[in-house]
Amino acid sequence: MLDNFQVAVIGAGPAGSTAAEAAAARGASVVLIERKSEIGTPVQCGGFLPEARELASLMPHARLPETLQDIPERCILHRTRLQRVFSPYGKAKEFPVAGRVVDRRAFDRWLATRAARAGATVLPATRAGIDEGALQLHGRFSGSLKPQVIIGADGPNSVVSKTMGNKGSEWGVCLEYEMVEVDIDPDAAEMYFSARYAPGGYAWIIPLGKNTANVGIGVRPSYLKDQKLPDLLEGFIREHFASAKLGRGQVLAVMRGLVPAGGSPPAIQKENMLLAGDAAGHVMATSGGGIPLAIVAGRIAGEVAAGHIKYNEALRDYSSRIREEFGRELTRSVQIRKMVDMAMKSDRLMDTLLAALSADQMKSIMRAQIPAALGLVRELSDDQHR
Numbered sequence: 001m002l003d004n005f006q007v008a009v010i011g012a013g014p015a016g017s018t019a020a021e022a023a024a025a026r027g028a029s030v031v032l033i034e035r036k037s038e039i040g041t042p043v044q045c046g047g048f049l050p051e052a053r054e055l056a057s058l059m060p061h062a063r064l065p066e067t068l069q070d071i072p073e074r075c076i077l078h079r080t081r082l083q084r085v086f087s088p089y090g091k092a093k094e095f096p097v098a099g100r101v102v103d104r105r106a107f108d109r110w111l112a113t114r115a116a117r118a119g120a121t122v123l124p125a126t127r128a129g130i131d132e133g134a135l136q137l138h139g140r141f142s143g144s145l146k147p148q149v150i151i152g153a154d155g156p157n158s159v160v161s162k163t164m165g166n167k168g169s170e171w172g173v174c175l176e177y178e179m180v181e182v183d184i185d186p187d188a189a190e191m192y193f194s195a196r197y198a199p200g201g202y203a204w205i206i207p208l209g210k211n212t213a214n215v216g217i218g219v220r221p222s223y224l225k226d227q228k229l230p231d232l233l234e235g236f237i238r239e240h241f242a243s244a245k246l247g248r249g250q251v252l253a254v255m256r257g258l259v260p261a262g263g264s265p266p267a268i269q270k271e272n273m274l275l276a277g278d279a280a281g282h283v284m285a286t287s288g289g290g291i292p293l294a295i296v297a298g299r300i301a302g303e304v305a306a307g308h309i310k311y312n313e314a315l316r317d318y319s320s321r322i323r324e325e326f327g328r329e330l331t332r333s334v335q336i337r338k339m340v341d342m343a344m345k346s347d348r349l350m351d352t353l354l355a356a357l358s359a360d361q362m363k364s365i366m367r368a369q370i371p372a373a374l375g376l377v378r379e380l381s382d383d384q385h386r
């Protein structure tokens with residue numbers, strides 16, 4: 001059964017299942033290979049996904065697949081209407097952002113089911129490697145496979161990206177707890193900046209309901225000084241001013257994972273290989289949010305792969321199509337993150353920077369959209385260094 005697929009997609013996360021569905025729906029024969037025994041499990045995500053109208057302004061040039069617009073209610077755990085940002089000294093600013101919190105286990109399974117319905121063959125519990133241009137499968141299915149196109153949707157530690165010669169990019173490392181019995185604001189997804197508890201990144205509270213939340217930190221290793229992630233997250237929950245909300249909570253689940261923070265590697269297409277989602281660094285560096293970009297990139301990868309199989313269209317068009325749909329926003333998010341990096345080293349600088357921004361400007365910066373916002377961050381960081 002393994003020898004006649006035209007397109008092989010590695011990884012059944014949002015990018016891979018979307019790519020498999022798009023390619024299969026256009027008539028390519030597709031195999032979707034996932035190393036996890038159960039797609040979507042274990043969860044390594046906060047599940048925060050802005051509503052479709054927010055995504056349309058976050059990525060104004062992207063064609064949003066139906067799966068970002070019309071998600072079954074059973075995949076949505078909760079809805080929020082605000083984003084609140086806390087400075088290290090506790091000053092808060094908030095702005096409206098309509099958000100959904102998806103149950104990644106159900107959401108990823110739904111996306112994989114759609115790929116299967118479109119005609120893709122799904123192989124869970126099967127790990128893929130690449131050796132001399134051929135895919136080597138191990139696990140529930142073993143054997144070798146030589147598809148015409150390989151889509152690497154295999155997450156932040158992508159073997160496909162390494163095969164293409166990309167070196168490791170910049171990462172955020174994340175630790176997150178699912179907590180119950182917390183005293184949070186169920187309407188607001190919250191971000192907390194703190195050089196002490198979330199060096200080089202931020203801590204978050206994503207409500208899952210009235211008294212439940214995903215609580216996590218994302219930090220950058222270059223900012224750590226012998227600190228351990230569990231100690232930082234425990235400190236955030238028990239010592240930081242957020243402890244008023246979290247201190248009496250209980251932890252039901254522990255999740256960890258990497259988030260690309262440096263944008264795309266030099267190549268996202270080489271020979272017959274395409275990269276999509278985390279594997280391609282498709283994560284907004286200002287927020288660490290990767291689900292929307294993964295789904296848009298997956299759709300483009302599937303379309304380009306099928307266009308190549310059916311009509312001999314060039315695979316190299318993939319990179320320019322990504323650039324057209326969200327390249328500008330992704331690049332700007334990395335530029336903004338680099339400018340804010342300096343302020344991240346000092347709570348005092350970060351506090352001043354956040355105090356100087358209006359809630360609207362903050363929203364623009366989070367969306368990485370308005371060039372004027374870039375100028376403003378640059379100006380403020382320069383001021384701090386004078």
Ligand SMILES: Cc1cc2nc3c(=O)[nH]c(=O)nc-3n(C[C@H](O)[C@H](O)[C@H](O)COP(=O)(O)OP(=O)(O)OC[C@H]3O[C@@H](n4cnc5c(N)ncnc54)[C@H](O)[C@@H]3O)c2cc1C
Nearest residue numbers: 011013014015035045046047048128155257277278290291
């Ligand atoms: C703690 C944490 C919280 C986050 N919170 C949010 C959030 O709230 N909102 C948001 O938008 N983003 C969030 N993200 C980022 C988001 O999870 C990712 O950007 C998103 O999952 C990317 O989708 P993907 O399909 O590219 O990769 P993934 O979802 O990582 O899927 C890749 C898949 O490939 C499989 N795989 C890897 N290697 C192989 C192999 N060799 N063979 C077969 N299968 C393989 C993996 O098992 C995995 O299932 C968070 C990340 C972390 C770590």
